[in-house]
Each structure stands twice: as C-alpha cells, then as structure tokens.
Amino acid sequence: MKRPHPVALGATHLTLILVSIFSVFPVLWVFSMALDPSSVARPTELNLIPKALSLEAFRQVIAHPTDIDGVSFWQLLGNSLLTSLGTTVFGIVLGASAAYAFSRCRFPGRRQGLMLFIVLQMFPAVCAMAPLYVLLSALHLRTSLIGLMIAYSAGTLPFAIWNLKGYFDTVPKDLEEAALIDGCTRGQTFWQIVLPLSAPAVAVTALFGFMSGWTEIILAWTMLEDPRTFTLSMALYGMVGQYATLKPWSQFAAMSIMLSLPVVVFMLFLQRYIVSGLTSGGVKG
C-alpha cells in the first residue's frame, strides 16, 4: 500500500486528536477533581489539569466512604473482593468442567445444551429480579454475600462455558491421549493438561467473573440490607443523585478511580484475548 499524501496525513492526525480528546476528556475531568488540593464540593470552573496535586480526597473517602455510621472502607473493600473472587472461582470451576465436557465428549443433548446456555443468557438478569428476590428470600440467602455470589456466577457461566469451550477445542487431543495411555484419569488430564494449556482463556474468563462481581450494583442494591455486607460499588452509588447532597465531588471522583483502576489495568492488558473471546463466543459480556 502506498504512503498517504501529506495533506491526508494531516487530516488523519487532526481527526484522531479530536476523537482522542473526546475519549480522554471525562477521564481527565475525574482525575483533576480527585487530585485537586482544594477538594471541591461542586466544581465552579472547568479544570482538566489541576494546579497542584494532593491525595486529600482519597484520604477523606477512605476515612468516611458512606454516610452510614460504622461502615469502614476496608469492610466495603473486603466485601467487594470476597464477592468478586467467589464469583470468579465459582464461575471458573463450574464453567471449565462443563466446557471440557462440551469440547471433548459427544453425548445426547450436547448441541441443545450449548444452545440453551445462550438462550438463557439472552434473558436480561434485571428481568428476573422479582422472582430471584422471592427465591433468595425463601432460601434465606437474599441478604448475604453468598446469595449474591451464586447469582453473579450464574450470570457469568454462559460466557465462561462458551469462551473456554472455544479454547479447549484448539488444544490438541494427542497430549491427553498419551496421558490416558500412561494411566491418567479423565479428571487428571483435564486439571493437569487441558486447563494449564488454556491459561489465556482461563485468565479472560476469570477477569470477566471478577469484573461482574466488582462493578455490579443493581442486584446488590436491591437484595442487600445490612450495611456491613455493602460493597464498594454501592458506596459509589451512595455519592450521586438523590443520595448525595453532602458528599463532595472530589470524593466521588476519588472513589470512581479506586473502583475503576484495577478493571482498566486488566482490560488494557488482556484486550486482545477479550475481544476475540467475545466475538467468537457470541455471548454478552
């Protein structure tokens, strides 16, 4: 392909710079609010680059994350981590074993089973809110993080199964067959050969599980009642709109950054795998 004309190249840079400004603008705005030493309640002028830097807003939000007494930042963080990691482990273990069967075995109902997971996935979780509320109440799991974990895992399972099955399909069967001849059981070949070889797909699936637990809000907001079980993302919701008359926006910004940063780092790091996983799996994220 020929190199483009200088004028075309200039126009290209101009377009890319303008769109880049559009995409970075909200991020800069949040960072400048969070790092501005005046720790503004509500901004009165637009500052994308703060005049000085301070971590005061972070300190304040860690000291008092919510208006509710007796809820510490570390407790919220602990609840978020527990829910997210629980969702991840649950999703990976159940998803990987089902994906292995769908990938390696031929059995009646295989195609229908795979399709069923997609069809169930299609039904938005929000629509099942009322029945789920009644069900988890009856099981006495509604106000606990365990109930939330199970609900989140069910939401991530279809993606986990499709994503992992797709990757397992590309792992050569010869290795397993050799191991089987050497006296390994199917379970051993799965845990010790197939799963380690599928590390990239497992990583992406794990990330998705973690993220869905880490950033989920509406189910948690509806189900949980005891402030001691609240999560970080619920604390952020408490800082906006009708719930936030007093919280300064600098603290909202600081909390947004703390909530987003781990996700952003992982997403950028694994973007190639995630995009290919999403388009080949054909399920929602």
Add this chain to the structure above:
Amino acid sequence: MKRLNSEVRLAYAFIAPAALVMAVITVYPLLFGIWMAFTNYNPTHIRGHLPRFVGLQNFIDILRHAPYLDFDFARVLGFNFLWTFANLIFHVTVGVGLALLLNQPGLKGVKLYRALLILPWAVPTYVTSLVWRNMFDPEAGAINLLLKQLAATFETWHERFAWMPDLGSAWTSLDWLGTMPSAFFAVLTVNIWLGFPFMMMVASGALQAIPSDLYEAADLDGANPLQRFLTVTVPMLRPAMIPAILLGFIWTFNNFNVIYFVTKGDPLGQTQILITQAYKLVDGGLYGVGAAFAVVIFFILLAISTVNSRLTRAVEENA
C-alpha cells in the same frame, strides 16, 4: 458401546454442577416469573399469602396502557429500537473509520492513539455512567462549564470584532437531562463514547489480517482507492464485523446501566427502554406486571435473535 456409555456419563457429571446452578438461579426464576406474570403478585405475597390468578390482565394492561401505568408500551418499544439503531450507526461508522485511519502505513503515534481511544472501553460501564451523569449537571457539570468558557471567549471576540455575532449565554445553562430531546442526545453521547472502541478493536484486528498481496493485486489491476476499498477492504472486514454488530445490537438493546444511571429513564419516562421500564415496575412493587413485561421482552429478544441468526447464516452462505 461400553466406552461410549462411560463417556456420556462422564460428560453429564462434568456438566451437572453448572447445570444445577443455572437451573436454580436462572431457569427456576424464569419459570416462576412466567407464573407470576399471570397473577397480581406484589411484595406482600413474599411471606406466604397466595396471590390471585388474573389471567392475561397484566398483559392487557401493559399493551393497552392501563391508567395506573405511567408508560405507553408502543412508545417505549419504538424508543428502544431508535436508541439501538442510533447507537449502532455511530459505533460502527466511528469505530471502522478510526480503524481505517489507524491502519495507514507511515502514520506516527498509532500506539498512543490506540491506547487513548480504547480507554472508554476499559472503564466499567457503571462508573462511566455515573461520571457522565455528573458531567451533564446543569451547574457543576463539565459540559456546561466548558460551554461557559466557550461563551466567554465568544464574548470577548464579539467585543473586539464587529462581525462576530453575539451568541448570548442561554446555551450554556441547558438542563441537559431534564428536557427532551437533549436528554436523548446526552445519553446517546455517553453510549457512543462507550461503544465505538469495541468496534474499532474488532475492525483493527480484521484489517491487520488482510494480506498485503490482495492490495498489490488490486493495484496491478489498476483499481482506484475507492475500488480497492470496496473490493478488498469491505469484503475482508465483513466476516469480523457482522458478529460484532449483532452482539452490539443485543448489548445496546438491553443496555440497562447507561440509561438507568444517566437519565433514570427521565424526563417523564421519555428515555425509558424496555429493560429499565421493567425494572421500574418491579422496583415499584408491581411484581406481577413486571414479570409480564419481562415475558414480553423475552419474546421480543427471541424474535430479534431469530432474525439475527438468519442474517448470520445468510452472510456465511454468501461470503
């Protein structure tokens, strides 16, 4: 035959745990919801009291706009499709456009551009939506503060140059989320911001996979840039873009987070989509009507995905 049986048994054993969780947390609520849709279920029925069977009344109420419901189903459905198509048009044109620009040979700074442009995709949607909601705040939001700075600049220009028009300042204090159609444009902007990077990444991947000898062959045949684009680039992009677009359709159609956390469906429920409306019903304690609404949504999604899979198959057969 013995081996086959043990393999089948092994497969079922491996699938059973996942199937059990899905059965309890997804399938059971689904069936329970279908039953609820035919009753007057509300929060007082959670502890034992049996709800009354009302037949198709909930469905009739939804479709015929009963006085106690504050929405018009046909309007919400229409808005849902408008919302989806408007978003997809921008996501695909902006995403593919940027991918094409970034794919030019000899372009400097591609890595930096790419990193800045995919940033919106990496931030959790929930946080993004809350941040944008604050950005549209009439007094303290970044949008109006930016417009105020622009207005001040125009003011000084107007004072200095006679030919510069006086723009006034009425346009700098718009209540973006409080009126229509600005609330629609605002929430559309948020979702364009969120959605174009994914299409850009998919298109970039597909463009990089096009072998350069195809372009050389087109050049040898004397193709002009437009012909080269239509005969090489477009056909090579299509197989990657079609699944991404269908996926984007479902995502956008059901995009709860952006609508709910940016506008809450307001002003006056005019930016409500089906899924946020269903949530509002449940949140208001109308479990039965909400469940009926969910059943209606399910059939709409089923119809859409049937069309989708027909489309995909048609594309695969023609490609």
